[in-house]
Amino acid sequence: MQTLLEMRDITKTFPGVKALDTVNLSVRQGEIHAIVGENGAGKSTLMKVLSGVYPAGDYEGQIYYDGDIAEFRDISESEARGIIIIHQELALVPLLSIAENLFLGNEVASKGVMQWQETFQRTEGLLRKVGLRESPGTLVDSLGVGKQQLVEIAKALSKEVRLLILDEPTAALSESDSQALLDLILELKAQGVTSIIISHKLNEVRRVADTVTVIRDGTTVSTIDARAEPVTEDRIVRDMVGRDMAHRYPDRQRRAGEMLMEIKDWNVWHPEHAERQVITDVNLSVRAGEVVGIAGLMGAGRTELAMSVFGRSYGRNISGTVEMHGKPVDTSSVTKAIEAGLAYVTEDRKSLGLILEETIRKNVSLANLEGVSSNGVLDENRETEVAEKYRKAMNIRTPGVFQKVMNLSGGNQQKVVLSKWLFSGPEVLILDEPTRGIDVGAKFEIYGIINELSAEGKGVVMISSEMPELLGMCDRIYVMNEGAFVGELTAEEASQERIMSLIVTDE
Structure with a gap:
């Protein structure tokens, strides 16, 4: 089977942190390739390198796509080659229709005038491909998360996708919606679309993946060919965390x-x-x-x-x-x-559990400001001490409590939410x-x-x-x-x- 994508010795460094260290990835034409690893292992960073979010020259190593060296300067250049990435946080505009979302930035127009009839016809064809029966004029805001995910895939198909990258595609979906999405990915494979899936759900990985690459601490640990050897959850977990988790x-x-x-x-x-x-x-x-x-x-x-x-x-x-x-x-x-x-740790930590733009220090004290105040005046030194105490007790992986919560991995964000509520006693x-x-x-x-x-x-x-x-x-x-x-x-x-x-x- 022909190789569609090869990433060789990719190294990406942020100030004080080496996020990727000589990572290698090889994806064959027409396969579903899963990338797994702990939060903060470098999976999303690697995909941002591939798609041009981190442009050529901002990282070390080489990317070969369809046999040619690829040096993408932004997402538009990678999309022009058929590489489409769907992030965990969907990039749809809620108050626009499905049709408007599908062709946003890629409008069907003639001499600056929108061709709505053609737009709606093409939208109907794309929706049929992903199994949606909604009208092209339906507002995205009225759809459930599962259907919004399918709209994102229809949008990718409108751009003539060759390599579809899905970052945690089923994280917010119900069991039935997850199964429907996985079935669609398998169907797209049958039509010749190559997919890369980043997922924590190992049962789903085992169900659809032809190849599994495990990344740990910014380094490629293993690549398993599911067609040549059995892929067990225990094997994947062992490679992900570096220890057995019987x-x-x-x-x-x-x-x-x-x-x-x-x-x-x-x-x-x-x-x-x-x-x-x-x-x-x-x-x-x-x-x-x-x-x-x-x-x-x-x-x-x-x-x-x-x-x-x-x-x-x-x-x-x-x-x-x-x-x-x-x-x-x-x-x-x-x-x-x-x-x-009582304390309530919400399921939606990003919208309801945390103030993402604020620091760990400020988030930890949110539910008990009296505990870090004296006579109604906030004691910032006490606030720092409390946050530092929970950073150590919860093993929150961060350089310090002045780090913005938005820059933490999902697991570390969850520990901050727990810290906030534990401090409320x-x-x-x-x-x-x-x-x-x-x-x-x-x-x-x-x-x-x-x-x-x-x-x-x-x-x-x-x-x-x-x-x-x-x-x-x-x-x-x-x-x-x-x-x-x-x-x-x-x-x-x-x-x-x-x-x-x-x-x-x-x-």
Whole structure:
């Protein structure tokens, strides 16, 4: 099979950091090539070198594309050669139509006048190719994330893509949307499109990849040909983190103590559609030292439950009681929920959990400014001491606490969010998708932090779409479907099959 892309001895240095160190990558025409590695390993940096975000001359090494040396000065030059990159944060304009997004910057025009009929016809053809039935005039803002991802791929097809690069394409998708996207990538392969996929989801990598390249600490560790040898998750994990991870979840003593929190008869209605009940008669309890999971499919109401309990951040006409140590508490605002001993680590750390433009120092103190103030005046030295304490305790990999959070990897950003809430001194932490979008090494560290919290007598409520994670970490698991709890399982009773059977047999 002919080689389409070869990157030789690519080295990229930032001030004080060597992000890539003589990385080599060879991609064959018509294959799906997966690149895996921990956060901060250099995967995205390598793709930015390839696509011209970091232009020729800004790195060392050579890129050969379609047999010729390639020296791209910007993205437009790489796109002109059929190299299209789709980033994890989608680059669509929400208030423009699908058609306008597909041809933005590449408009179908004659003498400066848009040719709308041709634009819509071409859009319809592209949408059919990616399996979308929406009208070309549909606003992107009205689409779910899964369909927006397909619009991005249709946009790539409009540019006559030869090499499609997808950075964490299924990170924010449901199971069904993820499967549909992977099926499309396989279909594009059959049509001759070569793909590079960056992903943390090793089961998906094993399903679609012809070749897997592992990058660790900015260096190529291994390249596995899936057609010549078996690709196991254990092998990939070992190469990614440099050690065996036979135990994906750290061991801990299961010791449930006194009752910490009880949620009783909790009901929530939709904030905009007053007739729609989102949460129905939910009862939940958490004991000291206990990790309690909430399992369910996307849309089951897990996040809505968490947000409605934490300061009534979601919903209307909320009824029910929250008790701490057997006594009712007021959680009707975020401030009151924090005072009652609750903390909520949101699933959307970038939009809702952090101020990305600010430093680690300022983010860590956000939920407890009183803890770094004296007589209403912020003590910056105290703020720095606190942030430094959590940087060390959480092993946040950064030169210092004055680093902007936006420059950290996903795993380190998540540790900053956890630090922020731990500094507020909670008794119960609600963790919503705590390991979403982070690699296996960082996941293991987050699991260790959760175990330490339970050992200290904290209560943890863990919402996760990854059933193995719930099974590996939780003492009890509530199963949720359509806004109600449909089952409760102990760690000994729980299995993926049992959880799914509770969901699908619920009347």
